[in-house]
Amino acid sequence: MTWDTVASILIGGALTGLVYSLMALGLSVIFGVIRVVNFAHGEMMTLAMFAGVFLFTGGGLDPILSLPIVAGTLFILGYALQRRLVEPFIARPEHEQFILLLAVAILLVNGLLLAFGPDARSVTVDYAFDSFELGPIFIDKVKAYAAGVGVLVAAGLLMFFRYTRTGKAIRACSDNLMGAQVVGLNIRRLYALTFGLGVACVGAAGCLLSLLVDVTPMLGPELTLLAFVIVIIGGLGSMMGALLGGIVVGLSEALAGLLIVPSMKSMFSFGLLILILAFRPQGLFGKRT
Amino acid sequence: MLTVEGLELYYGDAKALDGVSVAVEDGEIVAIVGANGAGKSSLIRAIAGIETPAAGTVRFDGEDITGWPSYRVCDRGIGQVAEGRQIFPNMTVRENLEMGAVIPRGRARCDETVEDVFAMFPRLREREGQAAGTLSGGEQQMLAIGRCLMGQPKLIMFDEPSLGLAPALVAEVFETIRTLNAAGTTVILVEQNVAMSLRMARHAYVLENGRIVLSGLAEDLLDDDGVRQAYLGL
Incomplete structure (x- = not known):
């Protein structure tokens, strides 16, 4: 294998990783x-991927163009979900929150199965097989x-x-919740x-990922795990960590394909996860607590 | 201006406030004194809408604001300098100030008020772009006061503003409260520094186990034998 093939594969991995970054963000x-x-999270991403596929096959809309629609719709969905469902659970124990969101996940997977069936679907835009050539690198x-x-x-x-x-008010809530109440921020709304x-982030990421991989309803749990792996590698709660973690995982998946076989890619990202947990449990960008 | 009547507040089964009534007149300083755990902070948090009272009423400028969420209470003009300062440690000094003016009441005059606050506390201007968590205790207290002013409050509730400060800074904080009051702001002062707050206030209330056990003119309380024994160590 030549070095330019390796470079092409690694760049491809990093680029896919940037889409993962957005999901993890x-x-x-x-x-x-x-x-x-x-x-x-991953199930919501799958929902967005199906929306991307649906708008492409039904409306001929490139997922990049349908992204604002899908992200906007998922924003409203997320807003309503927090207001109606998650909010009463915020003060409750974590395992109850877990069960609540697991229920949402199961509903999403089975709703998608009901609507679209178990088959893989994909988006094939007319530039799907084109590539940029940077010298010998594709x-x-x-x-x-x-x-x-x-x-x-x-x-x-x-920037927002x-x-x-x-x-800034949202950052204030995460920085000091009591302080946010003291100055009269509307916390439930924020x-x-x-x-x-x-x-909406995961909606945008789903739209973009529908360009790169085939989607089935069963992809959801896998993506949820992937998002967890990325934020733990990057550092829980750190935005820069999520961005960098996505690239790292994208690269590791590409390396797996290069060195062994592509189907072993999860082994690489989980291996990374174990290494991080063993040697830098707060993640690459996380703060020590 | 502010009338609290028969306020009751529970934390789970524990009664924190047991029928508290307090009246604050326009432009005055009211001191609320009492031992730790007497319910002083609970009273402030119930007025501010951070805790929801089980019974009783809070009226402000003739309007019943009982049970309102804190953002609506703040927007009516009740500001708070909370115990422990409650600044945003990872945000800059300026961002902290801006957060005080997120309520609609503060928005229009946000930039001018930042200048006013910087004129009042020049040290904050020097540290404008610095993370607030890196400030000294005294500077953080100034920031907490400045942030409260950003919301254009008519009434400010100070909860233990001198706690943990060096004596020189304590004097400065009390001087600031006096200045603000002289400029027309009504003040509720909750302090462990009983002598100092009674000397500043016109009216005062003594809280014990969630009840008002004594109230009246601050100067009379200062002469009261019970108060002198229990809180002034005389």
């Missing part, structure tokens, strides 16, 4: 602020576009948290916005 934002772990166009849009969405979210009043944003 959603999980990290929700956990970092509300301290609730979204155990239905980069898949779909991967480059998906990663590029993913980075834009993530950058937009980071850094510069807008509402974004929590619902946060859950909505986290789910």
